[in-house]
Structures are given as C-alpha cells and as structure tokens.
C-alpha cells in the first residue's frame with residue numbers, strides 16, 4: 044500500500060530539490076517501476092551512478108554477503124574489502140595510493156586539501172592558487188563548490204575559500220595567462236559533465252599537463268562522472284593520454300552504493316600524515332565490497348568495449364531521430380556520457396524534453412538548459428536501448444508537432 048506521495052516531499056523535505064512527480068519503487072536492469080507500477084526505461088542511471096543497472100546480481104550478492112559478515116569498523120581498523128578495492132584501483136591506474144571517502148565532493152575535498160598541503164610543505168604558503176574552469180562542477184562542500192565554475196552555487200554563504208581562479212575550458216591562451224609559479228593545482232573534469240557535456244581538446248589537455256609540470260602545479264582530474272568505464276576507458280584520462288597527479292572518483296564506483304575515492308602517487312600521498320585528513324565512513328566494508336564487485340566487472344576489456352559499441356548505437360539512432368525531427372544541433376560526449384544539444388529553435392527547452400520523455404516512460408537527464416543528457420547503465424541491453432530511443436522519438440515527435 045502506498046502511504047507516502049510526492050506531496051510529502053514538499054511537506055517534510057528541505058526544498059533544495061524539485062524531484063519528478065513519479066516515485067520509483069523498484070528497478071531491474073535498465074528499468075524502474077513507480078508506485079502505480081508504470082514502467083520506465085532508465086537512461087539517467089541515477090546521474091551516471093547505476094553503471095550495472097538496478098539490482099545487478101553481482102552487486103546484490105556482494106552486498107548480501109558482506110551484510111552478513113561485517114558492516115562497519117571506522118578508520119581505527121582497516122578491513123579486507125577496502126584493502127582489496129584499494130589494490131585493484133592502484134592496479135588499474137597511475138596511482139600508488141588511495142584514500143576512501145563517501146561521495147564525489149568528499150573525494151574532491153581530499154584532493155584539494157592534499158594539493159594545498161603538498162604545495163605548502165614543499166614550496167611555501169605563497170603557492171596556493173587553484174585554477175579551475177567555468178561551468179565545472181566538483182561537488183557541494185564549500186571548498187569544492189567554490190572551485191566549481193558556477194558562482195551562483197557558492198554565493199550567499201559568507202566568505203569563500205580564497206585563491207581560486209576560473210577560466211574558460213579549452214582556452215589555451217587563458218590558461219597560459221593564468222598559470223604561474225604560485226599555482227598550487229589545476230582542477231578539471233576530463234570531460235565536463237554538469238557543464239553541458241564538453242570534451243577537452245587534446246592540445247588543451249596536453250598544454251595543461253605541460254604547464255603544470257613547468258610550474259610545479261598539480262593536475263587534479265575530477266573523474267567523479269567520467270570514471271569507472273563511463274567513457275569506454277576505465278578512467279577518461281587513459282583515453283585522453285594525459286595523466287593527472289591526483290584523481291577523484293565516485294558515482295559509478297559503487298554502482299549505487301555511496302563511495303568515493305582519491306587516487307594519487309606515493310610522492311604526494313606522504314603529505315597526508317596520521318590525522319591530517321580522515322572520515323568515519325570512508326572505506327566502509329559494505330561500500331568497498333560492492334565497489335570491488337563493480338570494479339572487477341566494469342574493468343574487463345569486453346565490458347569497456349561494450350560501452351563504445353553502445354555509444355555507436357545511441358549516436359546512429361539519435362542522428363536518425365534528428366533527421367526526422369530536427370531539434371538538436373549536435374550530439375556529443377564519449378562512451379555513455381552523451382549530450383544532445385538543442386538547436387536555436389529549441390534553445391533553453393531541455394527540461395521540456397525531459398518531462399516529455401518521462402511521459403513516454405523514459406528517464407533522461409539535462410546538463411544545463413540546452414542539453415539533454417544520457418548516462419545509462421554501461422551494460423544496458425541493445426533491446427533496452429532500442430526501446431528507450433523509441434520512447435525518446437515519441438517524446439521528441441510530440442514536442443515537435445505540438
């Protein structure tokens with residue numbers, strides 16, 4: 044029996060969200076069902092989190108097994124799932140060391156603090172400047188939201204963390220003008236997600252790396268959205284050919300169970316000594332057990348190749364739909380982090396597309412007012428993609444012919 048409704052949200056929840064009217068109650072694969080048992084195909088994936096879809100047997104088994112063994116210890120003791128996951132992440136990346144957190148924002152907070160501490164220890168307190176990018180998104184703690192590139196999100200909370208400069212993404216000249224020996228770190232997404240699905244130009248990423256090296260500045264890649272197979276490489280930096288000094292990951296890492304991690308080198312890691320930073324829940328056995336199962340699955344070459352194959356299906360079908368109902372200027376992104384930018388006639392109406400899709404039984408996301416975003420399960424079936432895109436076509440047709 045349904046004893047709570049969307050109306051209750053307005054009554055008891057702090058109104059910093061405006062959730063859709065539907066309340067999903069169960070999910071399987073890339074499908075969810077709401078309180079009235081209406082079925083939806085899920086191209087949103089919990090904002091690039093549900094990388095194995097809903098209730099994947101691998102995750103259910105890992106969680107159930109760990110739930111019967113050990114839930115929590117805190118950081119006064121280590122645990123087997125955390126150690127196994129840490130070793131796996133090191134093996135899969137440039138990193139030598141891992142710090143576990145509970146979210147993307149916390150992983151980024153750790154990354155920024157590590158960069159500041161390293162610079163202060165090695166070069167002195169004047170080396171504190173952080174360069175970040177307009178429209179970038181790094182989380183909602185006060186430090187990370189200030190490093191994020193939308194002042195509207197960080198305004199109105201009193202004095203902000205200082206020494207943070209924002210410049211346009213992909214602007215090599217602006218970057219050259221901004222960086223100096225006083226730059227402590229550069230924080231960037233190796234494909235901007237929330238900011239509208241913007242890929243970095245390879246020469247831009249290369250220049251950022253070279254100038255960071257020249258000025259002893261650390262390069263932090265925020266792979267919270269791009270990591271864990273989302274772009275078809277395990278981490279997006281591997282496809283870009285530019286290696287950061289610090290990498291943050293979350294979202295798909297736990298496939299729906301909250302976990303984040305910061306990865307870095309031995310050289311930097313030693314600047315976090317006992318007590319410098321920490322978390323009660325970071326490295327929690329339940330979270331790490333699920334993440335271990337997710338990572339073991341996602342990192343297989345055939346799964347990563349599957350992401351690229353699915354991207355091709357999405358792109359071909361979206362082009363076909365757009366030829367019939369020309370509403371989009373461009374399809375962009377990589378792997379299963381895809382954006383459909385509305386053309387001038389439809390500017391600002393991404394939310395209308397989201398609502399229309401919902402009415403056809405399809406869940407999609409937006410990335411700003413002009414971009415419809417797709418971040419489905421990385422193992423979504425061809426049949427689910429085809430059926431979901433049929434619903435998308437119906438939604439687009441309805442808007443186009445209205």
Ligand SMILES: Cc1ncc(COP(=O)(O)O)c(C=O)c1O
Pocket residue numbers: 090146147148149151180181182183232236237265266267268269293294
């Ligand atoms: C690139 C990026 N960094 C950080 C975050 C924040 O992650 P969380 O919401 O888990 O704190 C997000 C969330 O959308 C993100 O896309």
